[in-house]
Amino acid sequence: MWIKDGKKIFDTGFTHQDVTYPPGWIALASDEERAAVGISYRPDPARPDPRLGTVEEKEDGSYTLTPYPLGQVIAQQIERIDARAEAIYRRWTRFEAEYRARAAAAQAFKDAGYKGDPGIYVTSFATPTGITLRAATDLILSQALALQVAQDRLAGLRMRKYEVARLTAAEEALAVTDAICAEMDTVEREID
Structure with missing residues (x-):
């Protein structure tokens, strides 16, 4: 993934997306989509990697991870x-x-x-x-x-x-x- 001035270019393996987003955002809609193409970047560094388990956000903004085996x-x-x-x-x-x-x-x-x-x-x-x-x-x-x-x-x-x-x-x-x-x-x- 390349990032320059808020412009991100992704190669998902199927299509190329060239979309302008504010810095810190991913042009894929869900954690599952990001995980499917191997993007481990998370906008919130405190958020656990969804490839490790089910991530739930609590009301206080923290996260819980129910790990996969x-x-x-x-x-x-x-x-x-x-x-x-x-x-x-x-x-x-x-x-x-x-x-x-x-x-x-x-x-x-x-x-x-x-x-x-x-x-x-x-x-x-x-x-x-x-x-x-x-x-x-x-x-x-x-x-x-x-x-x-x-x-x-x-x-x-x-x-x-x-x-x-x-x-x-x-x-x-x-x-x-x-x-x-x-x-x-x-x-x-x-x-x-």
């Missing part, structure tokens, strides 16, 4: 890690068959010394972008390698859910999951 918090955080990875993979694999065919054609053209017919996958990339067949081939292969490296990194991060499963404190499970999801977001941005 540790197993439930951990299960929710593991699901959050899997869901975040799934959303990223879904974006990356939307045209997976095409990406694989394009990379295979580029590799074959490179293996042939950049001579002969590069095939429709290389040509259809080179022509609209206005680059040479050789440059298109090298770029396709570079992008394919970057995607593979990113997928490998994402897979490793997703497996850290087993680290979360071993934790013995709900707050620590949230903190570790937040860190894992932040790293996943970094990996996703590197490919975009």
Whole structure:
């Protein structure tokens, strides 16, 4: 989340919201929405994190937290890690068959010394972008390698859910999951 002069920009994983609010406000309507997208920011620092349990505000303005069982918090955080990875993979694999065919054609053209017919996958990339067949081939292969490296990194991060499963404190499970999801977001941005 970025904040500048009261303007907040959120990426909920589904839509981008660019809304102006006074400083200290969140552009998502409820604690559940904030928790669903992993925003742990709370306008009132005294308010317990709703991912830890049911939060009730008392008449005097203080809060009570009825904590969820540790197993439930951990299960929710593991699901959050899997869901975040799934959303990223879904974006990356939307045209997976095409990406694989394009990379295979580029590799074959490179293996042939950049001579002969590069095939429709290389040509259809080179022509609209206005680059040479050789440059298109090298770029396709570079992008394919970057995607593979990113997928490998994402897979490793997703497996850290087993680290979360071993934790013995709900707050620590949230903190570790937040860190894992932040790293996943970094990996996703590197490919975009």
